Amino acid sequence: MSALPTPAPARTKTPRLAAIVSVTAAIALPLGLFCVILFATPLLQPALLDGFIRERLHRDPATWYWRDGVYTVALLVLAFVFANFAAIFSGILSWWERRVAGRIQSRIGPNRAGVGGFLVWIADAVKLILKEDLVPAEADQMLFRAAPYFVMVGFILTFVVLPFGESIAVSDMNVGLFFITSITALVVVGILLSGWSSNSKWALFGGMRSAAQVVSYEIPAGLAIMVPVLMAGTLSMQGIIRAQGGLPWQWFIFRNPAAFALFFIFFTSQLAEANRTPFDLPEAESELVAGYLSEYSGFRFALFFLVEWGNLWTMSAIAVTIFLGGWQIPFVPNELYAQLKGTGFPPLAWWGLEAASMLVFAAKTMVLVNVVVWLRWTLPRIRVDQMMSLCWKYLVPVSFACFLFTLLWQIAVAAVPALETAMGVGLTAVSVVLAVLFARQTHRNITAIGDRVDLSNW
Amino acid sequence: MTPLQVYFPLALVVIVSAILAFLLVGLTNLLGPRRPSAVKSGVFECGSDPVGDAHGGFGVKFYVVALLFIVFDIEAVFIYPWAVLLKELGWVGFADMALFAFTLVIGLIYVWKKGALDWE
Numbered sequence: 076m077s078a079l080p081t082p083a084p085a086r087t088k089t090p091r092l093a094a095i096v097s098v099t100a101a102i103a104l105p106l107g108l109f110c111v112i113l114f115a116t117p118l119l120q121p122a123l124l125d126g127f128i129r130e131r132l133h134r135d136p137a138t139w140y141w142r143d144g145v146y147t148v149a150l151l152v153l154a155f156v157f158a159n160f161a162a163i164f165s166g167i168l169s170w171w172e173r174r175v176a177g178r179i180q181s182r183i184g185p186n187r188a189g190v191g192g193f194l195v196w197i198a199d200a201v202k203l204i205l206k207e208d209l210v211p212a213e214a215d216q217m218l219f220r221a222a223p224y225f226v227m228v229g230f231i232l233t234f235v236v237l238p239f240g241e242s243i244a245v246s247d248m249n250v251g252l253f254f255i256t257s258i259t260a261l262v263v264v265g266i267l268l269s270g271w272s273s274n275s276k277w278a279l280f281g282g283m284r285s286a287a288q289v290v291s292y293e294i295p296a297g298l299a300i301m302v303p304v305l306m307a308g309t310l311s312m313q314g315i316i317r318a319q320g321g322l323p324w325q326w327f328i329f330r331n332p333a334a335f336a337l338f339f340i341f342f343t344s345q346l347a348e349a350n351r352t353p354f355d356l357p358e359a360e361s362e363l364v365a366g367y368l369s370e371y372s373g374f375r376f377a378l379f380f381l382v383e384w385g386n387l388w389t390m391s392a393i394a395v396t397i398f399l400g401g402w403q404i405p406f407v408p409n410e411l412y413a414q415l416k417g418t419g420f421p422p423l424a425w426w427g428l429e430a431a432s433m434l435v436f437a438a439k440t441m442v443l444v445n446v447v448v449w450l451r452w453t454l455p456r457i458r459v460d461q462m463m464s465l466c467w468k469y470l471v472p473v474s475f476a477c478f479l480f481t482l483l484w485q486i487a488v489a490a491v492p493a494l495e496t497a498m499g500v501g502l503t504a505v506s507v508v509l510a511v512l513f514a515r516q517t518h519r520n521i522t523a524i525g526d527r528v529d530l531s532n533w
Numbered sequence: 534m535t536p537l538q539v540y541f542p543l544a545l546v547v548i549v550s551a552i553l554a555f556l557l558v559g560l561t562n563l564l565g566p567r568r569p570s571a572v573k574s575g576v577f578e579c580g581s582d583p584v585g586d587a588h589g590g591f592g593v594k595f596y597v598v599a600l601l602f603i604v605f606d607i608e609a610v611f612i613y614p615w616a617v618l619l620k621e622l623g624w625v626g627f628a629d630m631a632l633f634a635f636t637l638v639i640g641l642i643y644v645w646k647k648g649a650l651d652w653e
Contacts, residue, residue: 154549212574231550275576290602297609374561460652
């Protein structure tokens with residue numbers, strides 16, 4: 076293949092106002108969300124609310140009649156903040172993914188609305204709101220209308236236990252991880268409902284395929300989740316992160332060879348559960364029109380897509396939590412947070428540490444999100460029979476074996492604690508070497524066809 | 534922490550997310566056009582008139598997958614509480630779980646040999 080000259084992107088003249096709006100939005104929206112989550116989450120927890128009631132309202136929180144009312148209002152605000160985070164994140168990600176796709180396929184991608192086309196996701200939302208909300212006459216009216224709500228509620232509920240930082244989580248339930256695996260089942264219910272109620276053949280095929288795919292991949296994912304639980308001895312998301320450390324060899328993924336394998340199994344299963352390429356059979360455009368979405372229009376359709384992109388954050392955040400050390404900052408012990416916080420209103424140093432932990436978590440999650448985007452535009456879709464046999468004949472037996480290995484490993488580690496550290500350092504070194512080799516081979520493949528690695532030209 | 538404080542957020546998040554979705558869909562209904570026609574309200578079948586009913590029936594394979602899922606997912610539900618307590622249970626717990634997992638693996642092999650995992 077000869078060298079293809081990359082076409083210079085057409086420089087469209089962006090109006091000044093649109094440029095200012097898009098740059099401001101691109102900076103202010105993520106930063107604003109970050110700050111709101113950072114400050115609102117700890118402040119609206121019962122511990123600090125009690126202090127507020129005591130000092131500002133001069134009431135005893137233990138006996139005050141309206142205390143539960145204050146808690147409820149605080150939680151409503153928090154729920155609203157996290158629902159907005161999910162919506163805005165998936166919006167911005169839809170723009171980012173289209174830009175990356177354009178770059179990977181040597182085309183430009185959205186570039187009209189604002190600088191770099193940044194405002195395109197807002198334009199999409201406005202357009203979808205202004206569309207007609209169609210319900211087929213043949214459809215089961217009630218189920219058809221109800222399906223998007225199941226998907227939306229099941230998706231936003233995961234944010235209740237999803238950690239963002241050391242004490243930044245709506246509720247640190249002691250069954251956190253179990254809660255997440257059970258609540259994501261609501262999304263399947265929504266997909267199945269939409270497929271069945273549309274009374275369209277494409278929708279039905281898409282819905283059935285999707286249900287079969289999601290429930291099948293639930294098994295290896297469930298077994299993979301079990302291993303961090305075994306290693307941490309708790310189901311709480313924050314508890315699992317606290318059992319790890321900030322440095323790579325203190326992460327669960329490197330501390331146990333079975334966990335290393337299971338990380339990849341878990342990631343693959345999550346790709347399948349989120350219906351992402353190479354597992355996007357339920358909405359395979361070339362065969363099933365749009366799968367279970369065929370009959371949807373307007374904002375009912377948009378809700379499904381909001382969930383699909385928002386799922387990238389939740390799946391990556393869960394993988395970061397249970398395998399990649401979560402929000403742990405290197406060389407910062409867990410006790411430091413409690414020491415700095417003290418009693419009463421937390422000092423500035425504690426807020427700084429919280430912000431840093433949030434940054435670490437967000438950075439790790441965004442790396443994984445970008446891997447998913449990258450996979451989508453480089454891998455072809457697999458066939459249904461390949462999808463089923465990959466799950467039941469490879470992933471399930473291998474994850475069973477890894478699970479049983481971990482049992483023995485935990486007993487060995489209990490006898491010889493140094494084993495875990497040695498394995499951590501060893502596997503970290505191996506992974507770094509593999510990553511460097513992979514990057515070198517990719518570079519060679521690109522240069523071998525006469526192209527050059529070009530990351531500019533956005 | 535009372536159970537109310539731990540699980541109450543769930544109820545509120547359900548309400549808030551459902552209301553948000555309802556408002557957005559309501560906005561579409563409010564602002565979007567409403568010009569119904571027989572063609573628009575028919576189901577999509579690549580432009581031709583729909584043939585037969587979509588709820589005719591579909592591959593029995595899907596039922597098998599659903600049954601397998603129930604078996605293995607309930608097994609996972611049993612393992613979770615045990616996994617949290619592994620350190621306290623020690624060797625006895627390990628032996629119990631090894632036996633349980635072994636039984637399941639035999640089940641998986643049986644299903645595999647029967648051809649339930651093949652998908653033509």
